[in-house]
Amino acid sequence: MSLRSLLVWIALAVAPATACAEDLNSMSQDPKQWVMPQRDYANTRFSPLDQINASNVGQLQVAWMFSVGTRRGQEAAPLVIGDTMYIISSYPNKVFALDPTNGDLKWTYIPNQNPSAQGVACCDVVTRGLAYDDGKIFFVTLDNHVVALDASTGKELWVAQTGDINLGETTTAAPFVVKGKVFVGISGGELGVRGRITAVDEKTGKIAYIAYGTGPDKDVLIGPDFKPPYDFMKGKDLGVQSWPADTWKIGGSSMWGWFSYDPQLDLLYYGTGNPGPWNSAQRPGDNLWASTLFARKPETGAAQWAYQFNPHDLWDHDEIQENVLVDLDFGQGPQKVLIHPGRNGYMYVIDRASGHVISADPYDTVNSYKGVDLKTGRIIPNEDLKPEIGRTVRDVCPASPGAKDWQPSAWSPRTKLLYVPHQHLCMNFKPSEVGYVAGTPFVGATVDMFAGPGNYRGEFMAWDPVQRKKVWQIHENMPVWSAALVTGGDVAFYATMDRWFRAVDAKNGTKLWQFHLGSGSIGQPVTYQGADGAQYVAIMTGVGGWPGVVANAQVDPRVRNAALGFAGAMQDLPSYTQGGGTLVVFRLPKQSGNATGGTP
Amino acid sequence: MKPHLAAGLTVLLAWPVASVAQGQMGAPAEPSVAGSASGRDQPPVMPGGDNPSSATANPILHVPVSGLRPGAIAPKVDLKNPLEGDKDAVSRGMRDFIQFNCVGCHAANGGGGMGPSLSDARYIYGSSPANIFLTIYQGRPKGMPAWGETLPERTIWELVAYVKNLQEKTSAFGKTISRKPLEPSREMVPSEYLQTPSPWNFTEPFSSGMKPNAK
Numbered sequence: 180m181s182l183r184s185l186l187v188w189i190a191l192a193v194a195p196a197t198a199c200a201e202d203l204n205s206m207s208q209d210p211k212q213w214v215m216p217q218r219d220y221a222n223t224r225f226s227p228l229d230q231i232n233a234s235n236v237g238q239l240q241v242a243w244m245f246s247v248g249t250r251r252g253q254e255a256a257p258l259v260i261g262d263t264m265y266i267i268s269s270y271p272n273k274v275f276a277l278d279p280t281n282g283d284l285k286w287t288y289i290p291n292q293n294p295s296a297q298g299v300a301c302c303d304v305v306t307r308g309l310a311y312d313d314g315k316i317f318f319v320t321l322d323n324h325v326v327a328l329d330a331s332t333g334k335e336l337w338v339a340q341t342g343d344i345n346l347g348e349t350t351t352a353a354p355f356v357v358k359g360k361v362f363v364g365i366s367g368g369e370l371g372v373r374g375r376i377t378a379v380d381e382k383t384g385k386i387a388y389i390a391y392g393t394g395p396d397k398d399v400l401i402g403p404d405f406k407p408p409y410d411f412m413k414g415k416d417l418g419v420q421s422w423p424a425d426t427w428k429i430g431g432s433s434m435w436g437w438f439s440y441d442p443q444l445d446l447l448y449y450g451t452g453n454p455g456p457w458n459s460a461q462r463p464g465d466n467l468w469a470s471t472l473f474a475r476k477p478e479t480g481a482a483q484w485a486y487q488f489n490p491h492d493l494w495d496h497d498e499i500q501e502n503v504l505v506d507l508d509f510g511q512g513p514q515k516v517l518i519h520p521g522r523n524g525y526m527y528v529i530d531r532a533s534g535h536v537i538s539a540d541p542y543d544t545v546n547s548y549k550g551v552d553l554k555t556g557r558i559i560p561n562e563d564l565k566p567e568i569g570r571t572v573r574d575v576c577p578a579s580p581g582a583k584d585w586q587p588s589a590w591s592p593r594t595k596l597l598y599v600p601h602q603h604l605c606m607n608f609k610p611s612e613v614g615y616v617a618g619t620p621f622v623g624a625t626v627d628m629f630a631g632p633g634n635y636r637g638e639f640m641a642w643d644p645v646q647r648k649k650v651w652q653i654h655e656n657m658p659v660w661s662a663a664l665v666t667g668g669d670v671a672f673y674a675t676m677d678r679w680f681r682a683v684d685a686k687n688g689t690k691l692w693q694f695h696l697g698s699g700s701i702g703q704p705v706t707y708q709g710a711d712g713a714q715y716v717a718i719m720t721g722v723g724g725w726p727g728v729v730a731n732a733q734v735d736p737r738v739r740n741a742a743l744g745f746a747g748a749m750q751d752l753p754s755y756t757q758g759g760g761t762l763v764v765f766r767l768p769k770q771s772g773n774a775t776g777g778t779p
Numbered sequence: 780m781k782p783h784l785a786a787g788l789t790v791l792l793a794w795p796v797a798s799v800a801q802g803q804m805g806a807p808a809e810p811s812v813a814g815s816a817s818g819r820d821q822p823p824v825m826p827g828g829d830n831p832s833s834a835t836a837n838p839i840l841h842v843p844v845s846g847l848r849p850g851a852i853a854p855k856v857d858l859k860n861p862l863e864g865d866k867d868a869v870s871r872g873m874r875d876f877i878q879f880n881c882v883g884c885h886a887a888n889g890g891g892g893m894g895p896s897l898s899d900a901r902y903i904y905g906s907s908p909a910n911i912f913l914t915i916y917q918g919r920p921k922g923m924p925a926w927g928e929t930l931p932e933r934t935i936w937e938l939v940a941y942v943k944n945l946q947e948k949t950s951a952f953g954k955t956i957s958r959k960p961l962e963p964s965r966e967m968v969p970s971e972y973l974q975t976p977s978p979w980n981f982t983e984p985f986s987s988g989m990k991p992n993a994k
Contacts, residue, residue, distance in 0.1 A: 298884065298922015301893060369883070571971040607991070609971040613880070618924065620883020620893065627969045629990040636988060733895035733903070738978075739969040739991055741890025747969065751987040754958045 203312050203356060204442055206260075210667075211708040216256035216308035216353045217587065218705070220440040221504035224589035225665050226706045230714035232668030235767060236682045237692045242715060242766040243282035247273060250758035251731050252723015254585070255308040255353070256662070256703035257762060258316075260330065262710055265311070266762055269723065270297055270304035270321045276333060280709035282764065286333035288326075293344060296322035299618060300349045301369040301743070302725035303732070307435075307585065308353035308703065310361060312381055317361050319350040325363055325379050337384030341365070341377045345618045348372050352499075355438035357447060357477040360387055364434035368452040368497060369743070371621035374433035374469075376449065378480060390480040392432030392451040392468050393418045399468060400480040407485055408534035409556030411465065421464040429615050430462065431455030432469040436499025436585055439517070440477065444532055447477045448504070448517060450488070452497035457579075458610040458623030460568050465490040470498045472519065474534065484534035489523055489558060493566055494547055494608065495579040495624075496522045501587040503597065504531060507645055518644050520588055520599050522581025523558065525551060528644050540647045543582035543603055543638070544631045547575050571609040571625075578606035578628040579744065580658075580725060587703070589663035589671065594685050596641040596650055598671045602658035602726075603631040603638055604748050626744025636748060639663070639673050639681075641688060651688035657752065660724050662703035664716075674700035676722055677755040680763070696720045696763060699756040701727060713766050721760035722752070731758025842909040858909040860943075862936045872941025873976045875934050879926070887970035888978040889945035894922065897945045898967070898978070906946060911939045944977055961985055 206212060207219040210227045218224050231239065247253065247268035258265045264279040271292055276285040297304050300321055310317040315336060316328045323342030328335060341363050342348035347370025355362045360378040368374065374392030379385070391398040395416045396405075407413055414420065419427055433452040440447050454462055454469035470489035475482050488498045500520055506513040507528070516537060519527040524545035528537045539551035539558075549559040566572050583601035590597050606628040613623030630636045637655035642648070661674035669685040676699035682692040699722030706716045723731045726745050730752045739747035834840040841856045848854070862868040876882055889897030904914045915935050918925030926935065955962045965982040969991050973981055983992050 294921045295918075295924075296922070298893065298924065605990075607969070607971045611877075613883075614878065616880055619880040621880075622883050625887050625971050627971050627991060629986070630988055634989060728892065732891070733899065734891040735889075735896040735898045737963050737966040737982075737985065738886060738888045738890025738896070738898050739966060739986075740887040740971070741896065742886065742892035746886075746890055746892075747991065748988050750966070750985065751958065753956050 212261070213257070213259045213705045213707050214311050215258065215355070216703055217437060217439065217501070220357075220442065222437060222439045222501045222587065223503060223592070224587065224663060225591050227667040228706055228708060228714045229667035230708075231666065231670060231706070231716065231767060233670055233684050233691060236668070236670050238767055239682070239692055239694070239716065239765045240768055242764045244764065245275070245277060245282050245284070245762045247275065247719070247721070247760040247762065249273070249721070249760045251721070251760070252303040252305045252701050252727050252758070253719035253721030253760040254305040254701050254703070254724060255719060256705050257717045257719070258309055258311055259705070259707040260311050263330070264717070265309055265316055265330070266719070267306055267309050267318050268760055269306060269721065270300075272306055272318065272320045274309070274316065274318060274328065274333070279707060279715065280711050280713070288328055288333045288335070290320050290324065290326060292320045292322040292324060296320075296344045296349055299344050299347050299367070299370055300351070301366065301620075303723045303728050305351050305724055306353070307351060310354040310356050312356040315381065317354045317356065317381070319352070319354055319363055321349050321351070323348055323350045323365070325354065325361060325384065327381070327384060339379050339384040339386065341379070341386070346372060347618050347621070352435045355440070356381060357440045360477060362438050362447070364436070366433055366435040368431035368433040368455055369620055369622050370618070371429035371455050371615050372431060372433055373428055374431055374451055376434050378477070388480045390473075390475065390482070391418070392434065392471070393422070393427040393430045395419055399482065400475065401482045404476075405482045405484065406533075409486070411490065411555065411557060412467065412485060412487060417465070417467040421467045422462055423464065426462050429455060429621060430466060430469065432471070434499060436497075437501040437587060439502045439504055441504055441515070441531060444515070445476060446474045446483060446531070448472065448474055448502045448531070450498040450500060450502065450519070452499050453492050453495045456613050456621045456623040457495050458568065458613055459491060459493045459566060460610060461612065461623065463491070466492065470496060472498060472502065472529070472534070474531070486529065486534045486536070486556065488521055488527070493560060494575060496581050498522055499585065500583060503588065503590050505590055505644075509645060518590070518597055520583050520597070520601070522577075522583060523548060524577045524582035525558070526642055526644070526647075538647050542599070542640070542642060542649060543601065544576040544605070545582070547577065566608060566610045568610050568612060571607050573607050574605050575608050576605040576631055578604040578748070579608075579626055580604065584660070584725070586660050586701070587662045589665040591665040591669070591685055593667065593669060594641070595645070596643055596685070598639070598641055598663040598665050598673075598685070600639050600659035600661055600663050600673050601637065602660070603633070603636055604628050604658065605631050606744060622743065625740055627739045628744050628748035630748060637675070639683070641685070653683065653688055653690070657699075658726050658748070660701040660726060661718070664704040664706060666706055672704040672716060672718075674702060674704065674718055676701065676727060676752060680704075680718055694765070697761055698722050698759040699727065699730070699752070715764050715766050717762060717764045719760065719762050722756045722758055727752065727758070729753060730756055839909055839913065842907065842913060844904055844910065844913070858907070860908040860936055860939050862940055865940075868937050868940040869944050869976045872937035872939070875938050876941055879930065881938065888967050889942065897942050898947055900947045900949050902946070906943075908939050908943065911942055912936065915939070941976060947979060961987070
């Protein structure tokens with residue numbers, strides 16, 4: 180064998196690179212790897228690994244750490260592909276490739292983005308992660324540049340621009356790859372952007388299509404295949420007709436959350452953000468397609484169905500949350516559904532082929548709505564709390580960030596429970612008229628949030644979607660702003676803003692282990708198996724996000740209305756933590772000694 | 780979208796706030812300290828002759844942003860807000876602060892959010908009136924928009940007057956953060972209950988994330 184063919188052979192043997200999205204789907208089933216932030220297309224965040232289990236998780240120790248060098252909020256998930264781990268920092272979005280077993284740094288990529296982007300990011304300068312396919316790492320900078328890197332070398336392959344900071348646009352969602360296309364969101368629902376998703380060809384960086392969240396049907400990619408499940412979404416150009424003249428052009432309906440994909444139905448799912456501005460008096464109408472779940476064909480973007488959770492949203496209730504694809508048995512055999520823990524406080528179970536709501540039950544304190552009418556599909560607002568310009572509506576629950584914001588839940592096929600990190604907040608809300616000035620906020624509301632009934636601010640809970648009830652819950656002092664992870668060892672992991680990384684028994688919520696991190700965490704815990712055969716658990720620390728800017732930026736906790744009102748609920752966060760981005764990786768002790776040190 | 784060229788603003792909707800903003804644009808752009816080149820309808824006249832950066836003719840150019848002075852030479856000028864003594868300037872500044880969406884980033888009462896707080900004692904780019912004027916006029920690279928081509932100088936000075944009113948006056952060098960004893964111990968009365976250009980005159984016990992003391 181010549182040297183050249185030997186090298187080719189080695190490359191083929193070790194390279195995780197594969198040719199199409201179908202392979203990404205099978206890669207995502209490999210317990211050793213973690214190939215997308217959601218772990219799999221279904222967004223389960225479930226790893227079959229069981230080396231760490233309920234009986235030994237109490238022995239977890241730090242294996243290694245790595246500083247990403249930025250002090251703002253770290254919301255990204257590490258990816259593990261083959262023998263490399265990839266992580267991305269908050270702005271300026273540095274990307275690092277590391278050895279997953281010992282933390283050795285392989286390469287670093289630093290994008291040269293416009294620092295002014297920081298001034299139009301509504302809620303900290305976060306990113307929610309990376310994507311991988313076919314030997315390439317994809318990410319999107321805060322200033323809206325989609326970048327493709329060679330996964331083995333970190334070399335820049337192509338760059339595409341998908342937004343404009345002078346229109347108030349930034350990007351914080353993790354990209355998502357399906358069938359050779361990189362799906363990219365846009366943030367700026369607080370700055371009057373026109374929301375959309377952009378599909379970018381993964382080989383060339385060319386924009387394949389854009390699917391808008393407002394506007395005429397041709398822009399929203401609504402065509403003859405579109406079959407909405409309820410009458411109120413039937414009609415021509417509702418993305419124009421359900422708004423006052425021209426306001427759909429600055430109507431938000433962004434996308435900064437999670438995509439999921441069903442390969443059998445060939446449907447891409449995601450939800451859109453709030454309509455803008457928050458002052459609802461300036462936009463009478465249903466404001467389609469804001470706060471709406473879309474099912475689209477990934478090749479063309481053609482919408483197959485849609486479901487608007489919050490027609491004429493009153494409270495900034497985006498619905499960009501994860502849609503977890505599971506098959507549930509309600510007594511008549513498995514049914515293809517998705518579970519959507521709504522920002523509005525309702526846990527939705529939806530037929531993922533048709534968009535019909537099967538059930539919608541409150542999972543936190545809700546007084547802003549009075550339920551979901553399953554005949555019409557419409558949520559019922561509480562008229563007693565109707566906002567009016569200049570009047571302070573008191574004690575609205577859930578608050579603007581909802582019962583749950585971006586922080587994704589996890590699904591265990593073993594327990595058949597959904598593990599949901601979320602917040603427990605109410606607010607005072609005073610709307611006001613606001614003029615649109617491109618590139619500046621377009622909100623029109625004074626908000627003041629605070630702990631919900633019981634004086635706690637967060638919860639980690641397990642939900643049974645068949646029984647439609649909470650099975651167990653753990654109240655937390657602070658909003659639980661991290662993602663959840665659940666494993667084949669029946670351990671569920673989450674982290675808190677007041678610096679705890681916790682492991683609990685997935686069956687009953689018993690606390691099994693905790694570790695005091697360097698900074699509060701709003702990260703996404705992941706688990707993988709290293710080349711040494713050991714199971715590792717990794718999480719980013721670095722407090723931040725919308726609730727965390729009071730601790731990681733110059734925000735005054737004595738001014739309750741700061742940070743779009745979230746400062747009110749987080750006033751004491753700086754007494755627990757400061758910002759600071761570090762990846763922390765845990766494992767069980769090695770048989771012959773401890774894992775913390777290692778032989779020099 | 781209807782670009783309002785005179786204002787340099789893209790004002791899409793004729794909301795009352797925006798209309799007021801447009802009405803102001805025609806107002807004479809005085810008083811001014813940045814030379815007389817402030818009129819928007821005539822070509823600028825450079826009092827420094829051929830040298831537009833003449834510091835002699837443009838005293839505001841003497842205002843440092845840095846705290847370091849090579850040779851330990853003190854700045855030549857201490858520029859005052861030309862609206863000093865105008866009792867209504869602060870209230871007009873509060874109205875401007877809301878109309879031009881300063882409030883969207885810096886929050887009601889200047890608590891901060893997308894942009895830094897204005898209610899704390901220290902400002903990143905200096906807290907003299909001229910520092911604040913220049914920060915608004917020129918913008919700053921990490922996210923502060925440059926408003927100089929959008930707002931009349933008079934409006935900017937009104938904003939300066941209001942922002943100075945938001946700034947905490949304290950004799951302490953630093954601050955302590957603690958749960959026991961509770962520090963900080965006071966918070967502003969939230970603006971959904973009280974809108975005032977002088978929010979530090981109205982405080983109440985710190986509520987640590989719990990419900991505010993309803994009025």
